[in-house]
Amino acid sequence: MPNTLEIRDLHVSVGDGADDLTEILKGVDLTVSSGETHAIMGPNGSGKSTLAYSIAGHPKYTVTSGEILLDGADVLAMTVDERARAGLFLAMQYPVEVPGVSVSNFLRTAATAMRGEAPKLRTWVKEVNGAMAALDMDKAFAERSLNEGFSGGEKKRHEILQLELLRPKIAILDETDSGLDVDALRVVSEGVNRVRETGIGTLLITHYTRILRYIKPDFVHVFFDGRIAESGGPELADHLEAEGYTRFGVNETASA
C-alpha cells in the first residue's frame, strides 16, 4: 500500500515558555508519497531542521497550528516513538550521544520495537553485518557507545545504517551530506538509494546541491524564512546551483 505524509499549513515555534515563543515555521504545505523523492533546499536558518524535528516530535518545538498526517492518521497526536513505529524516520543532522549504550544493543532494541518482535538472532547478525559492510563500516563499530566520539562521517553512516535496518515508510534526511568527503558521500548516497529502491517516500533536506548528483529528486522545494518559497522539478536545483540563494536576499551559494 502506498503511503502519504501530508503537511498542511504547519506553524511551529521554539522557546521556553508560552510568552517566549519565536515562530520559525510560518505555514508549510508539503505532501510526500511512496516512491517520491522531494529535495528541500534552503539557506542556513531557514527552518529546515525545524521542519524535520517537528515531524519527528522533538520536545524543543511547539506546533502552534496546522496538521501532519501519515496516511490520514494524526501524527501530532502521537508520541515520538509512536511516530517512528507508524513509519517515520529522521536521519538527524546532529545525532545524540548516549554513553554506555552499545550500537549493537541499540540497533537490536530499535529493530525489536519497530518490528514488534525480536528479530531472530542469526538472521539479524547477518542483516546487520551485511548492512554495515555495504556502508564501509567496520564490525568493531557495533561495540562502540552510541554516537559517542563518532566522527561526523561515522555519525551519518550510522544514521543511514538505521534507515536500512528500520525500514520506514517515509524517510526524512536532514543534511545527511554535511561533513562528508566525496567517498563517504558516495557510500552514504548509495545506502539511501538502496532504501529508496524499495519504494519508500523520501524527504531530502540539504543546503547544497552536490548530494543531488547521487540522489535524484523528483521534486525540489526552496525553503526560505519558514515556508516553501518555490517548488519545481530537478531543474530548480540547477538554478540554485548556478545562482545560489541570492534571489531570496541571502548571500549563500548552493554549490559547495
Add this chain to the structure above:
Amino acid sequence: MTLIDDRPHSHGAGSTGSPAERFTSRNPEDFAQPSGRDEDWRFTPIRALRPLFEAFEPTTRITGDVEAPDEVSWSILPRSDERVGRASQPADRVSALAWAGAPQAFVLQIPAGAQIAAPVLVHGTVEPGQAYEHMVIEAGAGSRATVVVDYAGAATVAENVEIIVGDGAALTFVSLQDWALGAVHLSAHDACLGRDATLKHVVVNLGGELVRLSTTVRYDAPGGQVELLGVSFAGPKQHFESRLYIDHSMPQCASNVLYKNALLGDTSRTVWIGDVRIRPAATGTNTYEMNRNLLLSPGARADSVPNLEIETGEIAGAGHASATGRFDDLQLFYLQSRGIDAEQAQRLVIRGFFADVVARIGLPDLQQRIMTAIEARLGFAAAEPELETTS
C-alpha cells in the same frame, strides 16, 4: 546526561576542609559529640543517629551464612585475638564506639597462595535492634580471591571492617548493602595493602534508610594498587554516603576511583567525599577519582566533594572529576525516534549510565543482580538478559 554541575577541581586546593592528617583513636572519648557543623558530619542527617553517639548495649547481631571452598577459613573470634585489630584505626566517634563495643569479630582468611576462582559469599542478616559489628577479611600473600558480603534485614549497625591484602595478593571485596527499609548502617572500612598487592573494593548501596560507609586505604609497602568502585541507587528517604580517604604514603602505588549514584524521589540523597593525600614519600603515585550522579527527580540532592592534597612533585598522575546531571531529554528523544518506547529508553539510558562501573566489578551474576534491582526500583519489569552482540 545533561550536566548541571561539572567541577574539575584545582589540585591541592583544600576544598573539603578535611584536614590532611587524620585524627584516629580507639578511645571514643577522644572524639567530641558529632555536630552538624563538623566537616565530617555536615552532610549526614545526624539527628537520626543520636543513639549511635553514645555507647549502647547491643540488642542484636548480624548472623552470617558463608559459602566458601574448604581452603577458606572463617571463624568468630574474641576481639582480643591477635588476628583482630591490625588495620582498624577509628576516625570518628561511632567507629571508636564500635571498636570498643563489638563483642567479637568475624574473621575470614584466604590462605597464602590460594587461587580461588568462585566468589566467597557471606550473607549477613540481622533481626531488628542495635548492633556493634567487627569483620576482618584477610588475603594471604600471593592469594587471589573475591569476597562478597551482602547485608539484609533492618537494624541499626555500627561496624568496623578490616581488609588486609598481603604482599602480591589480589583481592576483590564487595560490600553490598541490600538492607530492608529503615536500616541504619555506619561502617568504617580500613584497607591495608602489602607490597605489590591489588585491591578492588566495591560498594553497592541499594537498600536501607541511611548508609554511611567510610573507606580508608593505606599502603604498607610500595607497589600497591587499589580500585574503588561504587554504585548507589537512592530512592525516596534514602541517604547513601561514601567517604573515601586514600593515604598515599609509599612510592609507586596507584588508586583509581569511580563512584556512580542515581537518585530517584525528592527526598533521595547521596554524598560522595573523595579525599586523596599524596605524602612526600609517595613518589610515582598515580591517582584518579571520578564521581557521577544522575538525578532522576527534581528534589533529589547529590553532594560531591573531591579533594586532592599533593605533597610531592614526583608523581605519575593525579586527577579528579565530579559531575551531576539530569536525564537528558535529547537522549530520550533520539532513542524514542527509533521506535523505542519511553520506558525502554529510560532503561537504556540508566543502564548506560551505570554500564562502565558495573562492568568493572567483573562479576556477571552480581552485575545482573544490581541492574535488576535498580530497574525494579524504577518500576520496570524484570530485566532481560543482556542482548547478544552482532559481531
